[in-house]
Amino acid sequence: MRLLITEFQDFFDPSVPGLGVLRLPTGYGKTELFLQFAEMACNGNIERAVYVSPLRTLNEDLYRKLVERVPCLRENSDILAREYMERRESPFFHKKVIVTTIDTIGMHLHKIPIPELRALLRGFFKKDFSTRGHYPVSRSNVSESLVFIDEPHLMVLEKGMKQMFYNTLYYLLGTGATVVLASATIPGSMISNAKKLLETTRDMLKIDIKYTECLYGEKCGEADGRDEDFEEKALAKRVSISMSESLDDSLSLAIKRKREGKRVLIILNTRETVLKAQRKLLELGERPILLHGLLSKNDREERTSELLDMYKRGESYIALATSVVEAGIDISSDFMVAELSPLPSLIQRAGRLLRKDEDVDGELVILTTERRGPYDAKEVEVTKDLLVERLNRVALKAPWGKEGKMGYMKLVEEWDGLMRSDEGHIQYRKDNIKYKKDILSLKKDILSLSPRDQTLNINDFLTGELGRRIVSINAFIEGRRGDSVSVPVQDLFAYPKDRLLNEIRNIETCRENGKVLSKEEFINEIETMLSRERSIEKVNLYLKENCIESISISEDLYADIAYGGR
Structure with missing residues (x-):
């Protein structure tokens, strides 16, 4: 363990509500710290350790390290889970060590639990919610956790993610979680915003939230923040x-x-x-x-x-x-x-x-x-x-x-x-x-257990930047058992209509939809929507309203999407 990570461990208490900022160089081994937090959760020293990143590659790499290098997780693999996109291993964040993404955890904290998204959307469209989902369960589990957010600056570079990130941070601080932000390149403005958010939360809720930081070249506990050998x-x-x-x-x-x-x-x-x-x-x-x-x-x-x-x-x-x-x-x-x-x-x-x-x-x-x-x-x-x-x-x-x-x-x-x-x-x-705007235009209802803001959150998801960013269809590849790819609608429909009619094999809708959708109807509807104003919003609504779960495509079409043909 490198010098400054050891120094950070000496003054950071992972068992109490707080915010820690860890700005240390690339290649310094910041994620090694999460391996120790995971071991603490595994051994019962903290309730839960949740790793959050903006990239699936980061998640998969971290998951491999957890399996290889944390002995108690090898011996008790049922307490370790990945929870994002094609990995659904702890739907309500109940396991002891969880690897997830910012959009996954953010959806749960915004009262849209992904495992129940279909039922929530059905209620949204019919204006009759038979269920509001079990978001209190996942939110409660996250609130009891140490949440390690890796490379947070990458979460706000793409449109649609900035507000979700700060709302998520606000919820975590306001409900007693322990949060660590870790990166080599967290800009000073993000650290300033996080501290401002911390003060806002302290003042509003009258709670004590400890703040600690280890900033390379500035300060790290009692040290001067430098590692001369490194x-x-x-x-x-x-x-x-x-x-x-x-x-x-x-x-x-x-x-x-x-x-x-x-x-x-x-x-x-x-x-x-x-x-x-x-x-x-x-x-x-x-x-x-x-x-x-x-x-x-x-x-x-x-x-x-x-x-x-x-x-x-x-x-x-x-x-x-x-x-x-x-x-x-x-x-x-x-x-x-x-x-x-x-x-x-x-x-x-x-x-x-x-x-x-x-x-x-x-x-x-x-x-x-x-x-x-x-x-x-x-x-x-x-x-x-x-x-x-x-x-x-x-x-x-x-x-x-x-x-x-x-x-x-x-x-x-x-x-x-x-x-x-x-x-x-x-x-x-x-x-x-946008750089002049105060990032603290927060959704204050995010702290409430009431579902009163849930409908607005669902609408934002369907029609806002985040919804536009992730409008995609899960496509299973013909001849590859269980192998699939999530394809953005606009990428799929960049191909000629005749080819789509030939190489989309079938459309799968959820059983309770009770509707058989033909390829022709599906392709015609989406092509028409894509030609109109606010097209992505309309496509998103169409996919959810018709409960379209997946499609299957030919190997040739997949090869074109993934490799530009072979």
């Missing part, structure tokens, strides 16, 4: 950084480095760009290991295992991915191409470069295209401007920097300051008013 190793790493506007040139250089025996990682913002890059690499004689959010469950696990095995054997490779590898998969690379993204995200990507102590020399190419993907345009724009100005003065692998070099934590703080300050950067603030 920093010395980080400063010894030599990273050549360049910027490129050409994807083809970046890929050609990646192939050259791979053939020199280097481990290559390419992280791009969208699946479309990843598939374009894959086609180019295949043309040039290289088969990359592909990882993105539209691989089936089995394919994702196979590709991840393949990459980890090659890494452990010391083989060279090219891994090509979206942000799913930004955190979580425990690999290191010698050469990286990273498409421009908001600075905290970009730093997380660079955390996969020279990750191990023995890795010393590396290269980073920052691809500065116009494809910002799911990110806010101004956050990306400010990142680009800052990098152009600071590129030659950044010690990319060092958290704090030294001898005229700025560490990445200081760089993130400068970026955060530019996003919040008018001085010299009026153009960013003028066009991006």
Whole structure:
């Protein structure tokens, strides 16, 4: 256990209501701390340990570590669970150690328990709730828990998640949970917002909530917040950084480095760009290991295992991915191409470069295209401007920097300051008013047991940013027993109608719906909706109202979605 994590353990009490902020470097082993919390829950020293992240890859990696390295969980596997999307192992958060995502836990705390979503939606549409669900059970279980929120800054970079994150934090603090926020790149504004939320909760509810923090380079308990040994190793790493506007040139250089025996990682913002890059690499004689959010469950696990095995054997490779590898998969690379993204995200990507102590020399190419993907345009724009100005003065692998070099934590703080300050950067603030808004426009009813706000929450889910973000259909793949992929509606219906009629095999609706839906009706209805204003909202309502559970698709259609054809 590293120095500052040990220091944090000395003054943080996981058994009392409180908020802990842990800002420590990439590769420092912050998740090791959750393994200890999990062991405490397993042994009955705390009621429950819940791990929350924005990425399934983080969850799966953490789950593997829990199974491999916490003895009491190996011996009592029935107390360990994953609870998100295709993993439903503790529906009401009753098990002792739970790995989940921010949207899963957030839905429960907003009184929309996912196991009962169908019944709640039926009541919503018919305006007759026969049940309001058992949300008091899951909410109560979470309130008794230590909740470890990993990489919280990634939860607010995508639209629709910011309000859910802060509402969730407000509920946890207001009901006596113990919360830890952990990341290398939590911006100062997020820490300030969390502390403001803490004070609001204390004043409103008249309860004592302990606050502790371990901020690298500032303070950590009685220590000064520095780990000289870790920093010395980080400063010894030599990273050549360049910027490129050409994807083809970046890929050609990646192939050259791979053939020199280097481990290559390419992280791009969208699946479309990843598939374009894959086609180019295949043309040039290289088969990359592909990882993105539209691989089936089995394919994702196979590709991840393949990459980890090659890494452990010391083989060279090219891994090509979206942000799913930004955190979580425990690999290191010698050469990286990273498409421009908001600075905290970009730093997380660079955390996969020279990750191990023995890795010393590396290269980073920052691809500065116009494809910002799911990110806010101004956050990306400010990142680009800052990098152009600071590129030659950044010690990319060092958290704090030294001898005229700025560490990445200081760089993130400068970026955060530019996003919040008018001085010299009026153009960013003028066009991006959301940074002026007080994040504490909270749903105060979230603390109440009453279901009076549940209908509004369901409406927000169906019609708001979060609902638009996750409008997808679970598609089972023909010939693969039980293997499926969750496909966004807009991606599925980008294919021609004739092909969909031929390669969607059937539509599965829930039994109580009592309605058989033909392929033709299904495809015609959604195509019509997608051509109209507020289309995603209408599609979401249609899917829920008609109780469409899943579809089955051909292997060829899946191959096109996941791999751009084969």
